[in-house]
Amino acid sequence: MYLVDLPGYGYARGGDVSAAEFSRLTHAYFARAQSGLGTRDSGIAGRIPSPGPRVPSPESGIQIGVLLLVDSRHPGLPSDLDTWRWLQQQPCPCGVIGTKVDKLTRAERARHARELESSFDVPVPLVSADTGEGLEELWKLIVTLPKQTAA
Numbered sequence: 001m002y003l004v005d006l007p008g009y010g011y012a013r014g015g016d017v018s019a020a021e022f023s024r025l026t027h028a029y030f031a032r033a034q035s036g037l038g039t040r041d042s043g044i045a046g047r048i049p050s051p052g053p054r055v056p057s058p059e060s061g062i063q064i065g066v067l068l069l070v071d072s073r074h075p076g077l078p079s080d081l082d083t084w085r086w087l088q089q090q091p092c093p094c095g096v097i098g099t100k101v102d103k104l105t106r107a108e109r110a111r112h113a114r115e116l117e118s119s120f121d122v123p124v125p126l127v128s129a130d131t132g133e134g135l136e137e138l139w140k141l142i143v144t145l146p147k148q149t150a151a
Contacts, residue, residue: 004029019079030090064092065145072098072126073108075115084120093148095141096120102128 066087070080075098087094098116101109109126116124125141127134 065142065148066090066092066094067141067145068094068096069099070096070116070124072101072112072116073103075112076119081119093145095145096122096124097138097141098124098126100128101126101133102131 068080068084068087070077074080084094084096096116098113104112113124113126116126125134125137127138129135
């Protein structure tokens with residue numbers, strides 16, 4: 001299993017220019033994974049030094065699943081929803097995780113959980129790296145996600 005952390009861009013430093021670069025990098029990663037070129041290369045768009053990332057390919061037998069991590073304090077951000085719509089068009093199963101739940105009050109947790117699930121139209125487990133809340137559910141999702149059928 002590979003856990004690949006692709007850059008987020010909801011609050012990217014550098015504004016629109018950084019967000020556009022992150023978007024290009026993410027699109028290139030998925031295009032490479034889908035192309036069957038699952039070997040090391042000289043770098044995606046010349047931005048990643050050699051040896052490039054090892055990208056799972058369909059022929060490699062490695063199953064791909066994607067988790068979109070969103071800040072649970074800010075449900076329904078346009079950048080998160082745009083990313084989710086794009087991910088749903090990819091040929092792999094995907095899910096959403098709400099992070100930083102420890103920063104919310106009990107009332108906010110319930111309200112934001114409902115908003116997240118309504119916005120993404122899937123269950124959205126809430127987790128906290130600080131307190132460990134929800135991590136067991138996250139690991140279960142990580143293990144089962146690649147086995148799900150892509151939407």
